[in-house]
Amino acid sequence: MTFTLYPAIDMRGGKCVRLLQGDYEKETIYGDSPFDMAKSFVEQGAKWIHMVDLDGAKDGKRVNDQFVIDAAKKLGAHVQIGGGIRQEADIIHYLENGVTRVIIGSIAVSQPDFAMEMIRKYGDGIAIGIDAKNGYVATHGWLSTSEVKAVELGKRFADAGAETFIFTDIATDGMLSGPNVEAIEELAIVTKKEVIASGGVSSMEDLNRLKEIYVKGVAGAIIGKALYEKKFTLQEALEQVF
Numbered sequence: 001m002t003f004t005l006y007p008a009i010d011m012r013g014g015k016c017v018r019l020l021q022g023d024y025e026k027e028t029i030y031g032d033s034p035f036d037m038a039k040s041f042v043e044q045g046a047k048w049i050h051m052v053d054l055d056g057a058k059d060g061k062r063v064n065d066q067f068v069i070d071a072a073k074k075l076g077a078h079v080q081i082g083g084g085i086r087q088e089a090d091i092i093h094y095l096e097n098g099v100t101r102v103i104i105g106s107i108a109v110s111q112p113d114f115a116m117e118m119i120r121k122y123g124d125g126i127a128i129g130i131d132a133k134n135g136y137v138a139t140h141g142w143l144s145t146s147e148v149k150a151v152e153l154g155k156r157f158a159d160a161g162a163e164t165f166i167f168t169d170i171a172t173d174g175m176l177s178g179p180n181v182e183a184i185e186e187l188a189i190v191t192k193k194e195v196i197a198s199g200g201v202s203s204m205e206d207l208n209r210l211k212e213i214y215v216k217g218v219a220g221a222i223i224g225k226a227l228y229e230k231k232f233t234l235q236e237a238l239e240q241v242f
Helices: 034-043 054-059 063-072 088-095 106-110 112-125 150-159 181-191 204-212 234-241
Strands: 004-012 015-020 023-029 048-055 078-082 102-104 126-132 136-139 143-149 164-168 196-199 218-223
Touching: 004 034, 004 054, 004 196, 004 234, 015 034, 023 034, 034 048, 034 063, 048 054, 048 063, 063 078, 063 088, 063 164, 088 102, 088 112, 102 112, 106 112, 106 126, 106 136, 106 150, 112 126, 112 150, 126 150, 136 150, 143 150, 150 164, 150 181, 164 181, 181 196, 181 218, 204 218, 204 234
Parallel strands: 004 048, 004 218, 048 078, 078 102, 102 126, 126 164, 164 196, 196 218
Antiparallel strands: 004 015, 015 023, 126 136, 136 143
8 A cells, every 4th residue: 555646636517626615606617628637637747636527426427427538548547536426337437448446425325235236346446435524424415414424334335345435524625724634544443444535635744644644544645726726736745745
């Protein structure tokens, strides 16, 4: 296991955007081409790209998938995708078109048996995305909050064979306020699996704090707004943190 940086590309209406705490009414557009954004990250040294289909997350179906497939096939980096993945056909569509990892989020709560079957069938090709609000799992593009605790969901899927979790604390996402290190560390300890931190990274110090708990199972960090707001470049992060 190595600590990996995942530059994030959130897609809505075919553009690169960021939402403040997942609020679709609080959108900032950062670029007109998800592919060009992914290309710029790869040119700076990215080995992985984290892509999210925000339209898909809201509508429950693939919407911006062609940008994801183009990045996976043409750029030479690994791509992981979340948003709008509700059925096995979505998973097959991505994995057969060069995507390395598909993130299951909402259906891990609403259809746990199906999610576990997908883990058994596709192994490392599946990651479980856990988006938490006050410790409870949020679903459907963060528009709903379940009664399931994040750590309980993580433990359940770790026991079922999931190897990778992506943990987002909605309270920190897009706020540049620092990640919820305690919650991230707790999930890694409880699951004993690789946890990728998402949300709140604003500085090199934040990245170093996460890397310090690498030994607990924190395998990497997704960086979004900090890159778009030019707090630092991906190249600087790769050079200084590693």
